[in-house]
Amino acid sequence: xxxxxxxxxxxxxxxxxxxxxxxxxxxxxxxxxxxxxxxxxxxxxxxxxxxxxxxxxxxxxxxxxxxxxxxxxxxxxxxxxxxxxxxxxxxxxxxxxxxxxxxxxxxxxxxxxxxxxxxxxxxxx
Amino acid sequence: xxxxxxxxxxxxxxxxxxxxxxxxxxxxxxxxxxxxxxxxxxxxxxxxxxxxxxxxxxxxxxxxxxxxxxxxxxxxxxxxxxxxxxxxxxxxxxxxxxxxxxxxxxxxxxxxxxxxxxxxxxxxxxxxxxxxxxxxxxxxxxxxxxxxxxxxxxxxxxxxxxxxxxxxxxxxxxxxxxxxxxxxxxxxxxxxxxxxxxxxxxxxxxxxxxxxxxxxxxxxxxxxxxxxxxxxxxxxxxxxxxxxxxxxxxxxxxxxxxxxxxxxxxxxxxxxxxxxxxxxxxxxxxxxxxxxxxxxxxxxxxxxxxxxxxxxxxxxxxxxxxxxxxxxxxxxxxxxxxxxxxxxxxxxxxxxxxxxxxxxxxxxxxxxxxxxxxxxxxxxxxxxxxxxxxxxxxxxxxxxxxxxxxxxxxxxxxxxxxxxxxxxxxxxxxxxxxxxxxxxxxxxxxxxxxxxxxxxxxxxxxxxxxxxxxxxxxxxxxxxxxxxxxxxxxxxxxxxxxxxxxxxxxxxxxxxxxxxxxxxxxxxxxxxxxxxxxxxxxxxxxxx
Numbered sequence: 001x002x003x004x005x006x007x008x009x010x011x012x013x014x015x016x017x018x019x020x021x022x023x024x025x026x027x028x029x030x031x032x033x034x035x036x037x038x039x040x041x042x043x044x045x046x047x048x049x050x051x052x053x054x055x056x057x058x059x060x061x062x063x064x065x066x067x068x069x070x071x072x073x074x075x076x077x078x079x080x081x082x083x084x085x086x087x088x089x090x091x092x093x094x095x096x097x098x099x100x101x102x103x104x105x106x107x108x109x110x111x112x113x114x115x116x117x118x119x120x121x122x123x124x125x
Numbered sequence: 126x127x128x129x130x131x132x133x134x135x136x137x138x139x140x141x142x143x144x145x146x147x148x149x150x151x152x153x154x155x156x157x158x159x160x161x162x163x164x165x166x167x168x169x170x171x172x173x174x175x176x177x178x179x180x181x182x183x184x185x186x187x188x189x190x191x192x193x194x195x196x197x198x199x200x201x202x203x204x205x206x207x208x209x210x211x212x213x214x215x216x217x218x219x220x221x222x223x224x225x226x227x228x229x230x231x232x233x234x235x236x237x238x239x240x241x242x243x244x245x246x247x248x249x250x251x252x253x254x255x256x257x258x259x260x261x262x263x264x265x266x267x268x269x270x271x272x273x274x275x276x277x278x279x280x281x282x283x284x285x286x287x288x289x290x291x292x293x294x295x296x297x298x299x300x301x302x303x304x305x306x307x308x309x310x311x312x313x314x315x316x317x318x319x320x321x322x323x324x325x326x327x328x329x330x331x332x333x334x335x336x337x338x339x340x341x342x343x344x345x346x347x348x349x350x351x352x353x354x355x356x357x358x359x360x361x362x363x364x365x366x367x368x369x370x371x372x373x374x375x376x377x378x379x380x381x382x383x384x385x386x387x388x389x390x391x392x393x394x395x396x397x398x399x400x401x402x403x404x405x406x407x408x409x410x411x412x413x414x415x416x417x418x419x420x421x422x423x424x425x426x427x428x429x430x431x432x433x434x435x436x437x438x439x440x441x442x443x444x445x446x447x448x449x450x451x452x453x454x455x456x457x458x459x460x461x462x463x464x465x466x467x468x469x470x471x472x473x474x475x476x477x478x479x480x481x482x483x484x485x486x487x488x489x490x491x492x493x494x495x496x497x498x499x500x501x502x503x504x505x506x507x508x509x510x511x512x513x514x515x516x517x518x519x520x521x522x523x524x525x526x527x528x529x530x531x532x533x534x535x536x537x538x539x540x541x542x543x544x545x546x547x548x549x550x551x552x553x554x555x556x557x558x559x560x561x562x563x564x565x566x567x568x569x570x571x572x573x574x575x576x577x578x579x580x581x582x583x584x585x586x587x588x589x590x591x592x593x594x595x596x597x598x599x600x601x602x603x604x605x606x607x608x609x610x611x612x613x614x615x616x617x618x619x620x621x622x623x624x625x626x627x628x629x630x631x632x633x634x635x636x637x638x639x640x641x642x643x644x645x646x647x648x649x650x651x652x653x654x655x656x657x658x659x660x661x662x663x664x665x666x667x668x669x
Contacts, residue, residue, distance in 0.1 A: 030266070031411045055415035056266035062216055064206045086268055105206055109266040111218025112137075112409070113202055 030054050030108040037120040045095040045122040050077060050102060057085040057109040064105045065090050070098030095122045138600060140194040142405035146398055147190055148254050150183035151232055152283065153290020155247045161314050162298065163244065165307070172301050174238065176294055181236040187254065188229035195222035218261055225257030255283050263337060263412060274336055277329040284326035288319045289397035296390045299383055308383055312374040319367060336414065343413035346420030348612055350413040352403060355599060355619050359400045362627065366393045369644065388637040392630040399596040399626055406600050421612050429613050435490035435664050436483060442534045444480035482668035488531050489666035495524050497660025503653035506574065515574040521567030528560040566590055584636050592629025598622035610668070620662050628655035
């Protein structure tokens, strides 16, 4: 390659690489449409049914639901296999009163991974 | 792993964009070879070999991109969900990726130089490449009308590959054709194929838009809708260039039109890749039809976009949060959670304070004045009456100094963070690097404008960088939800991106088209106008 051409290629590559690095990260496209318990809600315990509905088909086998308890511990919830293609369901049992966070991570059928959290409070029944 | 998590969202779009680009090049090349080159009457053995070489390179690059995507996505899934490898390997994206990788390597094997058999066998892996891509598209995850949406997506992608992916091969063919008349014949035949592809692409795209966007309000009220509208605008721009090409191959002696044909082809390829990158960013957004709440209304857009006097008074550094990045991280950690969804590694969003918004508006407005001045001076220079106006690229120095001073107010020289400490922060370092890049742009274009560089590829640095910047503005996407502030900001960035792409490629054409081509003069007026308009849009930028 001629020196002039090489310099030109180097500059363009340099610029493209730099421009790529200043691009903000993009996100995948499975979004939560509704949830039980709802966001920032109060529900009566000790048994709380969990149901999350998304805008797309979800690979339930490769998705995760985790409950973050008031004492800081984490409890993995078993995802039910008998739900619609866009829904994750589970049962959280024996919950004491307090502030919880339901952490979810889903793999959409098109290969995108998405996650989020739902804070809610359990009140004594 | 932590670093991979941080860049995961960005990597996904990068791999998707590269995969779509190389897929189009590989499949487009195969279609061009079989339906355009092979059916010609003249001996085209040399041309066939050149096409095969580029198909092979594209397929190899596609395989590398697919492997990278499958590895990165698998690693993230395995680590973030603590999933055994065997379970990861059963995921749909792994299967889709494997089909794509095997198909790409099959193309590589079938295009080795020693083979001289027919090329029809290449159509099977080409179809598998499209199928692999469709398996990771929106259509696969839809709840309703899945089968027709899969079919329309396949048609849309195949037609895109035939048209946009075939264009580079047309340029190769024109360059290598043994006679100008043969090149003109190839061009005419490709135009017919391109016309049919455009019809399929547009029809399938329209039907997909009905399913994914759904309403006119969703076009301007959601990120997805706005990006689809942008794709349509760029598509129209491509059609305009395609129409110019179409006219060229049907008139005049072949020898005089080939140079123009090649130059239009270059611009079409550039804009075509921009469209593909826009499509890649679309795949990372939820379809507009799924986001019925919190859409931006026409009234909100009008209120934000209606012209107002620019802001020439800036808040002081003391008015800003002490450390913007730390404040952002803290806001996420303390749980400013919403129903927003994130990709692993992505952080939450914090609403800017009024002082931050005013700081940003002030930045945009001064940048707008500088860019508007550059555009107007460039227009004067193009008119040829004011030779001093040719020094307009020197205004980039002002822009660079402005970027250096104002992009990171908490750092030296305005803020308390020292100069050397800023070198440890990649984000600040990149801003500083960008300021240097603007200086490089100023030097290159000033030398071109003042005649210090009369020929050669250095002249193309300015248009290439402007066009690439525009494409990258379109490539990044925003939140998964309908965060109104982000969407309103995005709606002001889209015109900037389209104007930058138009400015870059019109300047490219002005430099590259042969002097006898009349379109060259129009392009020479168009790019300074686009730059001036970028300045106007920046001057009216609002965050509140």
